[in-house]
Amino acid sequence: MRTSIATVCLSGTLEEKMRACADAGFDGIEIFEPDLLVSPSSPEQIRALADTLGLTLDLYQPFRDFEGVEAPLLEANLDRARAKFELMNRLGIETMLLCSNVGTATIDDDAAAADQLRRLGELAAGYGVKVAYEALAWGRYVNDFEHAQRIVDLADHPQIGTCLDSFHILSRGWDPAAIEKIPAEKIFFVQLADAPELSLDVLSWSRHYRVFPGEGAFDLVRFMAHLVRSGYNGPVSLEIFNDVFRQTAEDRTAVDAMRSLIWLEERTASYLKEHDGGTHYPMSLATLPSVAEPTGFNFAEVKAGNPDAVSALLYQLGFSFAGGHRTKPVQLWTSGAARVIINGQQAGGMEPGISALGLDVQDPQAAASRAVQLRARPVSRRSQADEQVLQAVFAPDSTEVFLCEATADGTAAWADEFGPAVQQGPGGTAGQPAQPLISAIDHINLSQPWQHFDEAVLFYESTLSLTPIASQEVPSPMGLVRSQVMRSADGGVRLALNIAPLIVESGPGGGEYPQHVAFTSTDLVATARQAAERGLQFLPVPANYYEDLAARFRLNPGFLAELQELNLLYDRDGDGEFLHFYTGTVGNVFFEVVERRGGYEGYGAPNAPVRLASQYLASRGEPKRKAG
Ligand SMILES: O=C(O)c1ccc(O)c(O)c1
Numbered sequence: 001m002r003t004s005i006a007t008v009c010l011s012g013t014l015e016e017k018m019r020a021c022a023d024a025g026f027d028g029i030e031i032f033e034p035d036l037l038v039s040p041s042s043p044e045q046i047r048a049l050a051d052t053l054g055l056t057l058d059l060y061q062p063f064r065d066f067e068g069v070e071a072p073l074l075e076a077n078l079d080r081a082r083a084k085f086e087l088m089n090r091l092g093i094e095t096m097l098l099c100s101n102v103g104t105a106t107i108d109d110d111a112a113a114a115d116q117l118r119r120l121g122e123l124a125a126g127y128g129v130k131v132a133y134e135a136l137a138w139g140r141y142v143n144d145f146e147h148a149q150r151i152v153d154l155a156d157h158p159q160i161g162t163c164l165d166s167f168h169i170l171s172r173g174w175d176p177a178a179i180e181k182i183p184a185e186k187i188f189f190v191q192l193a194d195a196p197e198l199s200l201d202v203l204s205w206s207r208h209y210r211v212f213p214g215e216g217a218f219d220l221v222r223f224m225a226h227l228v229r230s231g232y233n234g235p236v237s238l239e240i241f242n243d244v245f246r247q248t249a250e251d252r253t254a255v256d257a258m259r260s261l262i263w264l265e266e267r268t269a270s271y272l273k274e275h276d277g278g279t280h281y282p283m284s285l286a287t288l289p290s291v292a293e294p295t296g297f298n299f300a301e302v303k304a305g306n307p308d309a310v311s312a313l314l315y316q317l318g319f320s321f322a323g324g325h326r327t328k329p330v331q332l333w334t335s336g337a338a339r340v341i342i343n344g345q346q347a348g349g350m351e352p353g354i355s356a357l358g359l360d361v362q363d364p365q366a367a368a369s370r371a372v373q374l375r376a377r378p379v380s381r382r383s384q385a386d387e388q389v390l391q392a393v394f395a396p397d398s399t400e401v402f403l404c405e406a407t408a409d410g411t412a413a414w415a416d417e418f419g420p421a422v423q424q425g426p427g428g429t430a431g432q433p434a435q436p437l438i439s440a441i442d443h444i445n446l447s448q449p450w451q452h453f454d455e456a457v458l459f460y461e462s463t464l465s466l467t468p469i470a471s472q473e474v475p476s477p478m479g480l481v482r483s484q485v486m487r488s489a490d491g492g493v494r495l496a497l498n499i500a501p502l503i504v505e506s507g508p509g510g511g512e513y514p515q516h517v518a519f520t521s522t523d524l525v526a527t528a529r530q531a532a533e534r535g536l537q538f539l540p541v542p543a544n545y546y547e548d549l550a551a552r553f554r555l556n557p558g559f560l561a562e563l564q565e566l567n568l569l570y571d572r573d574g575d576g577e578f579l580h581f582y583t584g585t586v587g588n589v590f591f592e593v594v595e596r597r598g599g600y601e602g603y604g605a606p607n608a609p610v611r612l613a614s615q616y617l618a619s620r621g622e623p624k625r626k627a628g
């Protein structure tokens with residue numbers, strides 16, 4: 001599959017955009033006219049730069065408001081086109097994109113539009129260029145790709161063909177199956193965009209909210225399958241108008257873009273294999289090492305130059321000290337299959353804070369190779385010769401994601417690098433063994449910078465096969481927090497991605513926002529009692545919350561009183577129940593303990609505003625009450 005991308009997707013100058021596209025591995029680009037108009041480089045220089053970078057210039061776009069006009073305007077439009085064809089010859093670009101008329105069309109007649117396109121085709125032939133006609137979703141008379149195709153058929157000129165853009169087709173609900181009816185040689189160009197579901201006029205939706213494939217709600221795999229079946233074998237190009245992408249670093253956005261196409265190519269290949277068996281199509285689709293979903297969390301790592309505050313919390317939660325690393329200032333704490341590493345080497349930034357997570361996978365080599373082919377940056381950590389060589393990549397928020405070997409007995413293959421396991425309390429004091437009521441890591445919650453949120457969703461879906469669950473919005477005193485859970489089918493791995501409120505950028509954490517690890521307990525009340533005895537400071541929960549709980553659920557008064565006494569939160573979902581509590585925050589990290597009863601699958605979303613408000617108050621010291 002030939003990959004291409006429109007320069008409108010990226011920030012920067014035309015030259016910077018071109019370099020970023022080449023570095024990310026694109027075969028070619030579409031030049032978006034406004035980018036050329038503001039460039040100090042001549043068309044010849046842009047052509048030479050593309051050559052040097054190994055990029056083909058696949059499309060010049062857009063040419064607007066041509067067809068369906070009265071005769072005098074048609075002559076003026078042909079003059080305009082002539083100037084652009086001359087320019088395209090200088091650039092060495094063979095195909096021009098023509099948008100269906102949105103502004104000046106007055107004649108709603110296919111035969112007349114086709115005649116005018118034929119005139120344009122005759123002119124284009126003299127320059128050796130082709131015109132790809134695209135039905136914009138808001139075109140005056142032509143807003144449907146099949147309608148555009150009928151006009152192209154009527155024009156019946158070799159220089160006139162169609163441009164298909166997934167946004168205009170899927171946003172209007174047109175059925176992409178009809179793509180298969182278009183003769184392949186008449187599809188001159190293909191643009192891809194995904195988009196979130198929004199109730200918005202289609203022009204605003206298109207101009208501001210497009211996202212890369214895999215980051216929105218469109219079924220682009222099926223779209224691609226129809227395209228491949230049509231016999232098309234030209235460039236597949238990303239055209240993403242997105243306010244955020246246009247103001248974030250272009251090299252990073254180009255990598256996100258490339259990842260989306262590599263992923264889509266693979267998904268399309270497997271879709272076609274499943275539905276069409278061994279049928280051969282002109283477009284060849286590359287595949288990636290396929291990996292099974294991760295089966296569970298292997299560990300969570302907290303960076304901390306001074307481990308004491310974090311080890312105290314873990315001790316209070318009933319974790320045992322399982323030893324220091326043989327060669328590094330790193331501690332291992334465990335309870336059941338929950339493993340937390342406190343790493344003194346990774347210190348820096350706002351700490352303590354979550355620096356890495358480990359996932360159990362069937363084949364760490366294959367999983368790492370897949371992630372790297374999807375343009376994830378590999379992590380290189382120093383390791384001694386006899387230590388496990390661990391595979392890891394950086395997530396978009398710089399969290400290190402380790403791909404660990406799942407063992408049959410649930411132990412960690414690397415754990416014997418730690419020892420000896422002397423019973424230890426906070427700060428190295430002797431500790432009492434606890435009841436290990438915590439059995440595993442339930443989920444990990446990572447806060448994401450708002451501008452990298454879509455990228456993070458695609459990253460976890462493409463590299464690790466996690467599935468996004470419908471996102472939620474949680475009110476907090478700092479704003480509405482968007483929360484997106486990514487999980488494996490059996491729930492063995494659950495990641496909650498929250499957009500960090502903008503307000504924290506100017507706050508004491510320098511833009512970092514607390515993140516947490518949630519542990520599973522077999523008996524939450526007993527865990528909380530033990531933790532209270534060991535001195536844990538719970539995140540306080542206001543009395544108003546318990547009055548509301550009493551109103552919403554018919555809870556036994558004794559149980560309700562116990563919840564309130566221990567600062568426990570409660571939720572219900574069908575037959576399932578959820579009990580949980582939070583520790584106070586140290587630096588940038590806190591812990592949660594949850595008990596899931598009867599198949600509860602959520603995360604206590606109704607309680608999230610209570611947590612966020614309580615943490616907000618805690619971060620500001622005691623609540624200030626008006627004197628009075
Ligand atoms: O929003 C537009 O004007 C516009 C221009 C060119 C395109 O290819 C497109 O899909 C939209």
Ligand SMILES: [Mg+2]
Nearest residue numbers: 134165191239
């Ligand atoms: Mg388009």
